[in-house]
Amino acid sequence: GENVEQHPSTLSVQEGDSAVIKCTYSDSASNYFPWYKQELGKGPQLIIDIRSNVGEKKDQRIAVTLNKTAKHFSLHITETQPEDSAVYFCAASIFPNDYKLSFGAGTTVTVRA
Amino acid sequence: EAGVVQSPRYKIIEKKQPVAFWCNPISGHNTLYWYRQNLGQGPELLIRYENEEAVDDSQLPKDRFSAERLKGVDSTLKIQPAELGDSAVYLCASSLSANEQFFGPGTRLTVL
Numbered sequence: 001g002e003n004v005e006q007h008p009s010t011l012s013v014q015e016g017d018s019a020v021i022k023c024t025y026s027d028s029a030s031n032y033f034p035w036y037k038q039e040l041g042k043g044p045q046l047i048i049d050i051r052s053n054v055g056e057k058k059d060q061r062i063a064v065t066l067n068k069t070a071k072h073f074s075l076h077i078t079e080t081q082p083e084d085s086a087v088y089f090c091a092a093s094i095f096p097n098d099y100k101l102s103f104g105a106g107t108t109v110t111v112r113a
Numbered sequence: 114e115a116g117v118v119q120s121p122r123y124k125i126i127e128k129k130q131p132v133a134f135w136c137n138p139i140s141g142h143n144t145l146y147w148y149r150q151n152l153g154q155g156p157e158l159l160i161r162y163e164n165e166e167a168v169d170d171s172q173l174p175k176d177r178f179s180a181e182r183l184k185g186v187d188s189t190l191k192i193q194p195a196e197l198g199d200s201a202v203y204l205c206a207s208s209l210s211a212n213e214q215f216f217g218p219g220t221r222l223t224v225l
Contacts, residue, residue, distance in 0.1 A: 004155075034213075043117070043204055043216030044156065089155045096211035099144065100169065103155025 002027040004092050006104025014112050019077040021107045023090035026071070030102075032095035033066060033073045038087045038106075047088075048075070051095065080111045115139070117217030119205050125223045131193035134220045138186070138207030145182055146214060147190050148204040156204050156216075162188065192222075200224045 003026040013019045025033075031052035036044035050057045050064045050073065057064050061080075066073040077084055087108050091101040118137040126132050138145050143164050148156035159178070161169040164185035173180065177196070182188040192199055202219040 006155075036216075041218065043206070043218050045216065046213050049213075091155070099146075099161055099208075099211055099214075100158050101156075101214065103157070105154050 002030055002092055002100075002102035004090060004102050004104040006090050006107055008107060009105065010108045010110070012110045012112060013080050015080060015082060017080055019075075019080055019084070019109055019111075021075045021088055021090065021109075022072060023074070023092075023104050024070075024072040025092040025102075027092070027094070028068075028071065029094050030092040032093045033064070034091050034101070035062075035064060035075050036089045036091065036103075038089065040086075044089055077109075080109075082111050082113055085109055085111045117205055117207055117215055119203075119217040119220055121220055122218065123221050123223075125225065126195055127225050128197055129194040131191065132195050132222060133189055133191045134203050134205075134222075136188045136190070136205030136217060138188070138205070139215055142207035142209050142215075143185070144208045144210060145188050146206040146208075147180060147188070148206065148216075150202040150204055150219070152201070159190070195222075195224045197224050 006023045034049035037047045038044040061078045063076040087106045089106050090104040093101050145162040147159040150156045160173045162182045180190045202221050204219045206214040206216045208214045
């Protein structure tokens with residue numbers, strides 16, 4: 001099955017700086033890569049996703065890049081704010097045939113004011 | 114629009130006791146998922162329903178776990194008997210077919 005590895009496990013950044021989280025996946029058939037944000041006491045919430053026919057996608061301060069050859073994808077958060085502090089999870093699946101999301105272990109991001 | 118509702122939010126039980134979790138998905142979502150999230154880990158799929166049919170339960174420990182989704186709406190996940198290693202957050206999610214999965218807040222289970 002799919003194996004997703006995520007780094008780093010914790011990340012502390014100064015407010016206004018950028019944060020980068022990297023993930024690798026093992027199954028070359030995976031073609032859908034969502035990122036989730038989980039705040040304390042809440043379920044994961046989708047913040048951005050990318051499909052394999054796209055190399056980069058941006059939504060305001062959040063961007064995701066995908067390198068299918070190397071089987072890795074990254075989340076970039078620019079101009080970080082205190083409300084960006086949370087646990088971030090990457091995931092991979094084979095869309096639309098396989099609904100199963102394989103998650104990374106998560107990155108705890110702390111934005112220092 | 115109401116999100117995915119789960120209850121209870123917290124449950125503390127002693128080992129060997131039974132426990133049940135309830136999930137009400139977003140209205141109209143035909144696909145429902147139960148995930149288990151261990152401390153410091155990402156969610157892991159236990160079972161997926163398409164309407165009332167369990168179409169992927171390969172990761173569900175069937176000796177002690179059971180689930181049902183009567184009438185294709187609400188769902189219940191049960192553990193009997195619970196073991197210490199079952200302590201985790203149990204997340205329910207729903208989606209409209211293969212589209213975005215929306216997660217509930219989860220039930221945090223502690224087995225003593």
